[in-house]
Amino acid sequence: MVKLIGCFLLCVVATRGVAIEISYAQLAMLQNEGEASLQMSALNHEVTDIWHQHLRLHRLAKSEVVSVNEQTWVSSLLSTEAILSVPNPDHPNQQLVVVDIAKQASAVKILWEMKSMAEDIERQWQYGSLDWKNVVLHQDKSRAMRWWLTTISTARAEQVAEHAIQQGIEYVSVNNAMLSALIQQSRSPVLMQYLWANTPDAFTYQVLQQVPNQLNEADAIEQLIVASRNQPLASQAIMLLAKHYSHNQKAQMFLQSALNDPQLQWLTAAAVGMLKDSQP
Amino acid sequence: MNTVLCLLLVLAASFGMQAYAQQFEYTNTQVGEGLIPLGYPVPIPVDSLTPIDGFRTYQALHLRHLQMSEQSATITRAQIGNTEYARSIWAYTLSDSNNHTESGALEGAALINGGIHAREWQSPEAVTGYMEYLFDHANDNYIAQYLLENLNLVIVPVLNIDGFIQTQRFPKQVTESATTPRDGRMRRKNMRDTDESLVTAFDNLNGVDLNRNNAPYWATNSQRSSGNVSSLVHHGSGPASESEIQALHQAAKLAKEDRLRFYTDTHSFTQIYFTPFTENPRRNDIAGRVATVMRAANNFKYDYGPSAAGGGIGATDEYFANTYQIPAYTLEIEPKTSGAEYGGFGVSHDGFILPGSEVARMRKETTMASLSGLYAMTEVPVLMSAQVWDASGENLVLSLRWQAESQSRVLQTLQSGELSSETDYQLHLTFNKPMRWLENGVLAPFPAVSEPLDIAIKLAGIANSSPVEWVLDAEDGEWRVSDNYHRYKTDTFVLPMRLPSAFNWQSHSLLFLEIDTHDFAGQKLDTNPATIPDWVDGGWQNYEDATGNASSDQGGVAKAMRFIDDGSDMYATSPPPSPPVTPPLPPSADTTGGGGSAGVIFVLIGLIGIWRTAISKSYGEDKQN
Ligand SMILES: [Zn+2]
Numbered sequence: 001m002v003k004l005i006g007c008f009l010l011c012v013v014a015t016r017g018v019a020i021e022i023s024y025a026q027l028a029m030l031q032n033e034g035e036a037s038l039q040m041s042a043l044n045h046e047v048t049d050i051w052h053q054h055l056r057l058h059r060l061a062k063s064e065v066v067s068v069n070e071q072t073w074v075s076s077l078l079s080t081e082a083i084l085s086v087p088n089p090d091h092p093n094q095q096l097v098v099v100d101i102a103k104q105a106s107a108v109k110i111l112w113e114m115k116s117m118a119e120d121i122e123r124q125w126q127y128g129s130l131d132w133k134n135v136v137l138h139q140d141k142s143r144a145m146r147w148w149l150t151t152i153s154t155a156r157a158e159q160v161a162e163h164a165i166q167q168g169i170e171y172v173s174v175n176n177a178m179l180s181a182l183i184q185q186s187r188s189p190v191l192m193q194y195l196w197a198n199t200p201d202a203f204t205y206q207v208l209q210q211v212p213n214q215l216n217e218a219d220a221i222e223q224l225i226v227a228s229r230n231q232p233l234a235s236q237a238i239m240l241l242a243k244h245y246s247h248n249q250k251a252q253m254f255l256q257s258a259l260n261d262p263q264l265q266w267l268t269a270a271a272v273g274m275l276k277d278s279q280p
Numbered sequence: 281m282n283t284v285l286c287l288l289l290v291l292a293a294s295f296g297m298q299a300y301a302q303q304f305e306y307t308n309t310q311v312g313e314g315l316i317p318l319g320y321p322v323p324i325p326v327d328s329l330t331p332i333d334g335f336r337t338y339q340a341l342h343l344r345h346l347q348m349s350e351q352s353a354t355i356t357r358a359q360i361g362n363t364e365y366a367r368s369i370w371a372y373t374l375s376d377s378n379n380h381t382e383s384g385a386l387e388g389a390a391l392i393n394g395g396i397h398a399r400e401w402q403s404p405e406a407v408t409g410y411m412e413y414l415f416d417h418a419n420d421n422y423i424a425q426y427l428l429e430n431l432n433l434v435i436v437p438v439l440n441i442d443g444f445i446q447t448q449r450f451p452k453q454v455t456e457s458a459t460t461p462r463d464g465r466m467r468r469k470n471m472r473d474t475d476e477s478l479v480t481a482f483d484n485l486n487g488v489d490l491n492r493n494n495a496p497y498w499a500t501n502s503q504r505s506s507g508n509v510s511s512l513v514h515h516g517s518g519p520a521s522e523s524e525i526q527a528l529h530q531a532a533k534l535a536k537e538d539r540l541r542f543y544t545d546t547h548s549f550t551q552i553y554f555t556p557f558t559e560n561p562r563r564n565d566i567a568g569r570v571a572t573v574m575r576a577a578n579n580f581k582y583d584y585g586p587s588a589a590g591g592g593i594g595a596t597d598e599y600f601a602n603t604y605q606i607p608a609y610t611l612e613i614e615p616k617t618s619g620a621e622y623g624g625f626g627v628s629h630d631g632f633i634l635p636g637s638e639v640a641r642m643r644k645e646t647t648m649a650s651l652s653g654l655y656a657m658t659e660v661p662v663l664m665s666a667q668v669w670d671a672s673g674e675n676l677v678l679s680l681r682w683q684a685e686s687q688s689r690v691l692q693t694l695q696s697g698e699l700s701s702e703t704d705y706q707l708h709l710t711f712n713k714p715m716r717w718l719e720n721g722v723l724a725p726f727p728a729v730s731e732p733l734d735i736a737i738k739l740a741g742i743a744n745s746s747p748v749e750w751v752l753d754a755e756d757g758e759w760r761v762s763d764n765y766h767r768y769k770t771d772t773f774v775l776p777m778r779l780p781s782a783f784n785w786q787s788h789s790l791l792f793l794e795i796d797t798h799d800f801a802g803q804k805l806d807t808n809p810a811t812i813p814d815w816v817d818g819g820w821q822n823y824e825d826a827t828g829n830a831s832s833d834q835g836g837v838a839k840a841m842r843f844i845d846d847g848s849d850m851y852a853t854s855p856p857p858s859p860p861v862t863p864p865l866p867p868s869a870d871t872t873g874g875g876g877s878a879g880v881i882f883v884l885i886g887l888i889g890i891w892r893t894a895i896s897k898s899y900g901e902d903k904q905n
Contacts (some may be wrong), residue, residue, distance in 0.1 A: 035607065091612075094585075096629070097628070098460065098629075099628065107627070200653070209327065210324075239327040
């Protein structure tokens with residue numbers, strides 16, 4: 001432990017850093033040896049210094065309480081060039097970066113700021129002063145909100161979703177990222193309807209894909225049918241219906257009608273007809 | 281990382297005990313034991329046949345491929361083998377039913393492989409994107425239709441299906457360590473001697489790196505390929521020991537090996553075109569030029585990395601480059617270095633996890649690049665026909681066309697009239713392929729390679745025993761985009777033409793068109809369309825340059841379109857020039873230069889910028905722009 005503290009002091013001083021290519025064997029040595037024994041290993045001390053910085057940043061990303069000294073240390077690393085890379089397996093002359101201290105330090109700062117904003121959101125929620133406009137229109141706060149939602153219970157998430165519907169729907173309904181975060185935690189059918197009606201983006205497809213795992217059969221079928229009316233979502237909705245609910249009468253009827261809809265015909269035929277012989 | 285657990289694992293491994301693998305999970309921003317936050321949502325595969333902003337499941341991709349092949353007359357599928365787990369590996373041929381090009385050549389073939397490395401999800405999406413583009417644009421009268429009608433393209437969308445499905449089964453989970461994650465989402469190799477569970481640790485690292493399983497450099501580089509079954513780059517028990525690589529060879533047979541002229545193996549990441557050089561300098565040169573074309577399609581955001589001949593790592597591009605002497609690439613799709621390029625944290629290996637929001641754009645960019653490369657290799661450009669119409673556009677005055685007859689072409693005169701001076705005409709030049717880059721249907725430069733108006737046109741020949749030239753101003757002409765093209769948009773250039781009073785048809789013993797241009801890939805014209813170009817032994821055969829050299833791969837200025845033919849040799853060497861040629865002077869109304877044959881004369885003919893120049897050099901000489 002004494003040794004570790006000594007190293008940390010050293011690391012604070014040596015923040016300029018260098019990019020070093022190491023072998024997979026050396027990397028394995030770093031990963032497998034205990035921190036104390038690493039001090040005595042045959043590895044270059046610059047390599048072990050970078051590795052220690054990496055491990056400490058990894059721990060700090062998870063810490064609940066952060067000291068001023070730790071904050072200063074992380075900030076001091078934001079412009080370091082300390083990098084460990086290994087040979088890129090795809091090509092003889094390329095490297096694959098496996099440790100990038102500056103990027104890791106930046107991520108730690110972002111995560112800390114996010115948590116701090118999430119604490120504000122938690123307080124605002126408790127005091128009933130949550131302002132959806134302020135959250136949705138502010139990129140960092142929005143990210144903090146989405147993270148906060150992953151930390152609360154389903155019951156609370158349902159209350160938050162209801163609050164969003166009552167107090168902030170004007171802002172929430174047009175933001176697919178916020179809609180999907182709320183839906184993932186609350187499974188709110190009302191918010192789903194908003195999401196399916198918007199222009200789909202990467203968030204929409206991810207939420208839709210999880211509908212069969214997150215809703216009961218009847219609710220899932222209903223949501224998938226609604227989603228299928230938005231053309232870019234149609235294929236996914238139909239394939240999910242065919243894949244998970246082909247035994248269900250309502251799903252069958254819908255698929256039957258989709259087979260007669262010129263816009264949905266081929267996707268439905270492909271999903272229903274070929275599904276059987278294409279199981280991986 | 282849990283050091284104690286790590287130590288236990290090491291101990292367990294060293295005592296040969298069955299260990300349970302530690303698992304890690306990628307998250308967006310969640311932190312905690314065993315969690316690896318990326319800073320953007322971790323994509324899970326989606327069951328959509330239609331392309332989306334995200335990655336599709338293997339099942340959805342496969343259904344999409346099936347659907348396209350069933351709905352298109354130009355897409356057919358064939359099983360080329362089986363994976364280690366006995367899944368069928370499919371190849372799709374994208375081509376019309378005949379095996380000759382519209383200009384009478386035998387079609388060449390190209391092979392594009394996807395999904396050789398399981399975790400590189402960009403790859404199956406990209407190559408499926410190529411198929412979807414050709415499917416959606418089969419009748420575009422432009423590049424898609426041109427490729428379908430003149431090339432035999434074979435695409436293997438996913439070669440390592442077992443590995444790909446394994447990564448999709450665990451879209452967020454990995455084992456080993458956060459720094460060097462393996463199996464689950466980060467599986468690279470095939471599934472030889474591997475089960476589909478991550479929990480049993482003993483086999484998680486097994487499998488063969490299919491991109492190390494190839495002749496001629498199989499197991500020749502101990503730094504980058506390994507005999508150890510748990511190595512990330514395990515080369516297997518011998519060249520092509522793996523059924524997936526045997527299937528790839530089958531795909532080459534499907535494309536017809538003796539017709540192959542292009543190969544790409546599609547990987548991610550590092551945003552670069554790698555290409556192995558061989559001992560054939562012509563092949564190397566063309567591989568470099570075609571790489572430039574593919575990079576130009578995206579404004580050179582992709583890098584280029586050739587590697588020296590005589591060595592390798594056992595990769596498939598080495599196999600195709602050396603076995604068939606064709607341009608062969610390893611395309612590494614974006615990002616260049618890490619997910620930080622998309623606002624992520626830049627953690628180890630996150631370049632393999634492209635955010636879902638970048639997928640549609642990536643698909644489009646790689647499609648444009650690959651189609652451009654295929655376009656360059658399908659055919660070299662040939663001036664196929666020339667027509668002169670009267671001003672009304674109703675009466676054809678002159679018409680010449682190269683007509684293919686078995687192994688060669690013959691210049692046919694379809695209309696033979698005479699041209700008069702001071703008369704308005706329209707000159708129509710038709711080429712064998714689309715000649716210009718279109719962006720949203722509008723003529724556009726192809727970055728750093730070609731400009732729309734890179735074309736110089738002259739009438740040249742012999743009048744009263746002296747060489748003459750009548751320079752036409754190409755700026756008055758246009759590439760036909762929306763109508764009046766021959767078969768493909770931009771295959772036809774139309775130019776108003778008016779010859780000065782000094783022009784006298786009767787005084788010419790020889791009169792021909794001199795066209796200096798290139799296709800949008802920068803390839804100059806075949807100077808002798810009578811001999812049909814083909815790809816042979818690592819270079820273009822019968823792609824004559826300015827001197828008639830049929831194996832220089834350069835092309836040149838086309839002069840074979842003769843309205844008045846004296847039967848002279850097109851490539852006759854020039855008499856010594858006298859005096860030396862001086863650069864053209866600025867336009868002047870005066871006639872300058874000395875008398876007799878030694879004089880250099882510049883005559884400005886006002887009207888439409890037609891120049892008459894009595895040149896001191898013979899018409900046979902190349903004058904490239
Ligand atoms: Zn790869």
